[in-house]
Amino acid sequence: MKYLFGPVPSRRLGHSLGIDLIPFKTCTYDCIYCELGRTTHLKDKPAAYMSAKEIKAELDTFFANHHPPVDFITLGGSGEPTLNANLAQIVEIVKNLNKAPLAVLTNGSLLWREEIVNALLKADVVLPSLDTVFIKTWKKINRPHPLLKLETIINGLKGFRRKYKGQIWLEILFVRGVNDTEVEIEALHRVLEEISPEKIQLNTVVRPPAERGVEPLTKKDLEEIKEKLGPKAEIVVDFKRPIEERAELLNLREEIIALLSRRPCVLEDIVHALGAHINTVIKMMDGLQKENLVDAYLHNGKRYYLIRKGER
Ligand code: SF4
Incomplete structure (x- = not known):
């Protein structure tokens, strides 16, 4: 969807x-x-x-x-x-x-x-x-x-x-x-x-x-x-929900890092593999790039993400 x-x-x-x-x-x-x-x-x-x-x-x-x-x-x-x-x-x-x-x-x-x-x-x-x-x-x-x-x-x-x-x-x-x-x-x-x-x-x-x-x-x-x-x-x-959400987001972050350590992925791959909402994944990828954990590159018109060398 x-x-x-x-x-x-x-x-x-x-x-x-x-x-x-x-x-x-x-x-x-x-x-x-x-x-x-x-x-x-x-x-x-x-x-x-x-x-x-x-x-x-x-x-x-x-x-x-x-x-x-x-x-x-x-x-x-x-x-x-x-x-x-x-x-x-x-x-x-x-x-x-x-x-x-x-x-x-x-x-x-x-x-x-x-x-x-x-x-x-x-x-x-x-x-x-x-x-x-x-x-x-x-x-x-x-x-x-x-x-x-x-x-x-x-x-x-x-x-x-x-x-x-x-x-x-x-x-x-x-x-x-x-x-x-x-x-x-x-x-x-x-x-x-x-x-x-x-x-x-x-x-x-x-x-x-x-x-x-x-x-x-x-x-x-x-x-x-x-x-x-x-x-x-x-x-x-x-007031309790953000604490639960934070825990879910931390899990998602680890799962994204694990997935990208195995192979480069486009946004849709991550969304489908982890069943997360696209907006959440977009935000998370933005954060991971700012932390210099993830790199992005264009290939055949598609943006691929992968773990930065030496990070895993
Ligand atoms: S910027 Fe737009 S989407 Fe974000 S809270 Fe304000 S009205 Fe809602």
Whole structure:
């Protein structure tokens, strides 16, 4: 599978079958806390990326075979899914399949664009983010594409609420010392009352962020914010999960090193041999090259990885 991943256990969505609609790190934002690293393709408008036909073929294969339970089919992945200009067709395909409710994970920055609003009206749950209502903080935490405007985005979220009949679960990710002050939270609260999501989901930095020095809030800090934001607010951070994930990643790292000690491999070989998600492998290869443990070279137009001589 190139575009489908999971089902992965998700605290917010149960067993979530993910669909990655855009090339790795294609986003309207370059958040300082992004667990996928720096944004390499900063965009402000949709383009034709993965086609609806390709995604339909993978969904058909997945559901034609015996598969684990799926609570949600989720548009998300390694960037901003609403940047895919085929979004409306993809939504249509998932809804026509009628296998599980459709959730859309979005940073909410394009919910003022009519074609995106119309496409998402058919989703069962839309999970946008809004980390701040102040331009200075927004530029600091989300590092948006220069052509985007926070006011347009907030008005877009309000407009979407008026049109959309499904559930909106709005996420706020808090970074210590950036968007966690009294002033920030009070101003966000006022705007959230107007957007009126069904749930306000509080998160913080638990996985390794894109930038150094980006610190999480404690559970106690989040509990205090939850009180301030009222009964719709809930904490969705799994403080234990990153420790388990770190152990899994350490195993994966050792397995990649062992595999590349035996023979050079392209990315797809590693993904298939170890059954890992392509985004995780891309990140790991990047890290291993920075540590000078792995070299890459081009052969017949393909990028091969191998262990650097003398390392094993
Ligand atoms: S919006 Fe999401 S994918 Fe884009 S940079 Fe921020 S955290 Fe990463």
